[in-house]
Amino acid sequence: MNRVINTPGAWQHLGLALAVALALVLGLGGAAAQPSSEVIAALVAAVVFAYGYRQRPPKLWRVLLLLAFWNALVFAAYALAMQQTGAEGAAFWSAVAAIWLGGWAFVSFVAEVRPRAGSLWARLHPLVAPLVFGVTLLWVWETAVKALEVPKVILPAPSEIGMRFAASLDVLWIDLVQTFVRGTLSGFAIGCGAAVVFALVVDRYAFLRRGLLPVGNFLAALPIIGTAPIFVMWFGFDWPSKAAVVVAMVFFPMLVNTVQGLASTEAMQRDLMRTYSAGWWQTLVTLRLPAAMPFIFNGLKICATLALIGAIVAEFFGSPTRGMGFRISTEVGRLQLDMVWAEITVAALLGSAFYGFWALLEKRVTFWHPSQRSR
Amino acid sequence: MTQTPTSSVIQAQDLGLTFQTNDGPVHALKDVTLTINKGEFVSFIGPSGCGKTTFLRTIADLEQPTAGTLTVNGMSPSEARKARAYGYVFQAAGLYPWRTIGGNIKLPLEIMGFSKAEQKERCARVLELVELAGFEKKFPWQLSGGMQQRASIARALAFDADILLMDEPFGALDEIVRDRLNEELLKLWARTEKTIGFVTHSIPEAVYLSTKIVVMSPRPGRITDIIESPLPKERPLDIRDSQQFIDIAHRVREGLRAGYDEAAE
Amino acid sequence: MTQTPTSSVIQAQDLGLTFQTNDGPVHALKDVTLTINKGEFVSFIGPSGCGKTTFLRTIADLEQPTAGTLTVNGMSPSEARKARAYGYVFQAAGLYPWRTIGGNIKLPLEIMGFSKAEQKERCARVLELVELAGFEKKFPWQLSGGMQQRASIARALAFDADILLMDEPFGALDEIVRDRLNEELLKLWARTEKTIGFVTHSIPEAVYLSTKIVVMSPRPGRITDIIESPLPKERPLDIRDSQQFIDIAHRVREGLRAGYDEAAE
Amino acid sequence: DDITLQLKWVTQAQFGGYYAALENGFYEEEGLDVTIRPGGPDIAPVQVLMGGGADVMVDWMPSALAAREQGAPVVNIAQPFARSGMMLTCLAETGITSPDDFPGRTLGVWFFGNEYPFLSWMNHLGIPTEGGDDGVEVLRQGFNVDPLLQRQADCISTMTYNEYGQVLDAGIPADQLVTFKYEDQGVATLEDGLYVLEENLEDPEFVDRMARFVRASMRGWEWAAENPEEAAMMVLDNDESGAQTEAHQIFMMREVAMLTEGATGRLDEEAYARTVATLLGGGSDPVITAEPEGAFTHVVTDAALN
């Protein structure tokens, strides 16, 4: 019994089997729009393969069974997507649930594998789970939109978004340059740079720290929905006003993190510097900045997501006729929802990449920190 | 009395230090009067919380006394600190995790402006001394606790301060390594004429190393006995079996016990 | 040979444990064969990094051996753990900072489902034992390092496990308190017939406390000597001046040194 | 019967007729229980209609026709606004006197589907909208008049009944302003019409409900045109944001009355044809690519007005 519940992916596998059984039973009712027999066959095969995998056969078998399991799922998903007619009943949704649970079980199986350190597989391994998760999510979205016949003007299907994405690369690129390269990056650099410099000043004068941080936290709470139009009024329609919004958004998170980081040295470490009679700069460079790095990177990561959103939001309140925020708000009005989602996709990819960039750099710079050495 | 020097390096007169805490004042030190001469090796021993660390920190200008006077080399502790008179080994290793062992040892050398070549040479020398040659490129967390402690001793030795203050430096080491490092420390001290202040919980260690043993007692932290060691400067390990040694150890133990019983009331 | 019991509690046969690290395998334990009988007091002594902690952890099912067999009370360590056979004192105090001293001591009692009244009574009893009565309501950070260590000992004693595993429990204490706790521990052991595994760096402590002293040596961690103590079960503190005591201590020291020199090659 | 009306914009006198009908009980007299839902920025009323959140919506024809082409089958059932109130307002100090002066200027334009008449106009004039010396620099104007007041743009989009009044209120007298009404430029498109989903019209009961709704609404519009002050107060009473001022809403009500003047609610097919022509001539990226079919119907107004 323990085995049934406690091994990785066990209850997902159980759920998968139940959902398939349900689809079978309901499908026997025989209405037209039930999952086709190929779908059911593939799903049953998936249940069997997963069962075989969970019996922990020798290594080669495990790899083969895992691949077979995945392929069965993909086949079932594809076949189900192909036969959508729009009048699906409970059996259809059971099959959808089965595929979703199957994906989850697959992720559980893969997550449990501990690849050998240093191998190529070890590098790819962390990507598998999120990718499978994402693909499953997209598939459920696609299936649901098609099956429920959700109007295109409310929520387009991922495939439509993808097509629109591929067809509009030029426009997307122009918008990306306007919003990310001009607005986001400049604002991010100015905001974070200023925050770090300011943190050093504030850190030096306790009076400033005690006065500025509370006031600064208060000012940081001014919602950008209100400040963005004001910045457009002050700095014009083009990217400077977007950069200003970004600066306003990232400045205080970065400041707070840096100040906290600079204060994060241990008493003994500071005492050591005192016994060396080290100067302020020496202490800063050799002790406080290195010790602050985990916090600084924390701030940079938070600001990376804030910055892009800030620039996009700012464009909602006035812009030249390009930019991601401009496009999104304009295309909503034209009911070109696929274009809207294509831009949202760009934003998500870009934001994640920007975040990932800082996360990678963090790994290199703060390799010494316990949080980077093990979980 | 085998000690050579006579000029006093550290002079405390009626020194007192009271911490203000929420629960009221804590008298960490009270009426401490002590003279340490140049080239002396002084051990501090006493029950936990009696103020040994606090006294060492006060000498190094890491705490400010609240009563009495304290001079170091005729200056205030703060001036002495700015003249870089101290090497300090803390109770815990306190290495910077983002620097290698070599980098940690070079840290004070960088700050004090030694040349690159000199840094390298000194680093190699002290690593040798604490038996860590070959670990220069490792990071602190890759070493066992004892090794880290030794690295921190090496760091304090690297820049040849005149006054070496060591707070239980060998606490985390096993007996054998400890014996060996005791010997090394004695040799170093004999060679360089440094003045050393040394906190320990081990009576044999205190007796073996010191020219002067200061026994302290808590609440309030104060000195209950000062024992000048009659042992010769040259001390083989088996001196610990000599009667003289056992007698001193006995006196220290009695002093400790007395302070303890008193505090228990 | 003064030991009473004969039934074996812990039995290790060719036990090995290898850690896989990025730098390659570390052989923490190799070919360890040892039998511990019920009611024995076994000390482990050896240089830093020789695998004392690892062995204790393996007994307590906190590490999995990679070779050989290990049984505890005839069961696997994992089953023994689930039967709550162990009290474990870690090398560092490891009190939960969000619980008072009393709360920390009651933690295992809560988990094991003792009644409120029983919790209270046991807590008071063990606090008394480690001389911390009156500190029940304090938080760990309000105590000195030595007091915290004692609290952690009290925590392990509170629930009367048959097997007590203690990893350098007295490392942070000064000699006087240490002596006193040594006596208490011996009394407790004599009264309760517990089986005790005890790691220490101090040779006198090992000799004073144990019925069996296991000397270990590093790289790979293994047993180099097992000394059955001929000392009587009743041991006043001054037994440490007896010739028998000194002889055993000498043998332990020699064993240690041998292991050390060998490893240095 | 319940009816939910989705407005295109926030509560203001632009929709005074509906509020007047509501407050005066005209809907009740027709046996209707009407809920008016204000719109807002970035809410496309078509989405609400498609999502089933409303039965009928107020929308502008360009965006309704665009929606139709996107597969959202909305149909105009009535057209209370006979004329367009959109215009381009320039500062006289810029020296602009006619569209010929536009090249090299910066113009503020509303997007969100409202840009098509403008693009069509520029297309007629042969002025590129990508900037440069012989083109115009287009700004995506927020829904306020700041760009003009701050001199960030030479001209901005205004409605006769709203933003234009704000410019005057701000202290710039009418003689300092030059306006270009889309009506006068021949690129006017139909504004504020009532639209429903095509499939609903197959249900006679629904048509009947809408007929009563349109009848009551038109009564409301007539009443509002005659009693602008009271109508403005009704709007204010329904304004959740509490941001409007009495004076401005009265101004707006009066101006809106000029746009509804003479309208029966029945769509003028000539105006419809002109709207479609304007939209089809929208330049490189037209909002609609083909002549729409079945985009309006008279069945409701015919039922309502007889």
Added chain:
Amino acid sequence: MKNALPILTIVVAILALWYVAVIPMNAPWERNQAAMRGDQIAFSQIVTNTMNQDRPVLPAPHQVVREMWNSTVVEEFTGRRGWWRSGSLSNRSLIYHGWVTLSATMLGFLIGTGAGILLAIGIVYNRAMDASVMPWAIVSQTIPIIALAPMIIVVLNSIGISGIVPKAIIAAYLSFFPVVVGMVKGLRAPDAMQLDLMKTYSASGANVFSKLRLPTSMPFLFASLKVGIAASLVGTIVGELPVQQGGLGVRLLSGSYYGQTVQIWAALFAAAILAAGLVGIVGMIERRTLRRMGIAA
């Protein structure tokens, strides 16, 4: 209270800077108006005028304060729809709009925090979720919510959910993330020895959670709650824009539609005060809890 003087100093300095900035920011308008009238304007006149414009580029502080006073106390006590006359809060007062925003913020915060904690528990206890969910949680925060909000509102409306809930859901969307990040960190904060101790007691999963992981996560949780509640407020404001049924967000937006700069600033500060108050309350609860736990002195 030793912070009072520094804060006061900074506030005074900011006010002074602000007043100074008001002049050059608002002066162009005065000059333009003068030029339009065809006369010259003296500098002293410019200074006095810029302090009291109707549509200032940068309102003077006293204008903002006056507007806040008028749209709270004055409106409620003397306004036609004020609480004093009508017995209910006036929709022209910031108190009413603040309340609308606050209620959605609190609901969203509760939903977001609950979801965040559950997700964090899932991530810590389920390897599959650990491997797959976290990257997508990050992705979710890179999507511009202001673009999604109207669609979310429309979709929820179409399935019959309206009123406070859609706004709260958007608020929750923004506030769950900091909670997840903080809680995952916090639940994983116990060190190896603390976990080993539990193992030697052979403690059940529930015991390990309630007696070890939960207590260690508390400081992390509170740090995240402070970020989360501020994010929740932003989410509510974003959600209010398309709903247009009161709230500080509507106030901000309609202020901008009708060019009422001072009204925008008043709403802006009201939102910041609300955020500061909420964060302050969380901080107070934090101090109490942690002190009772003995973590904070």
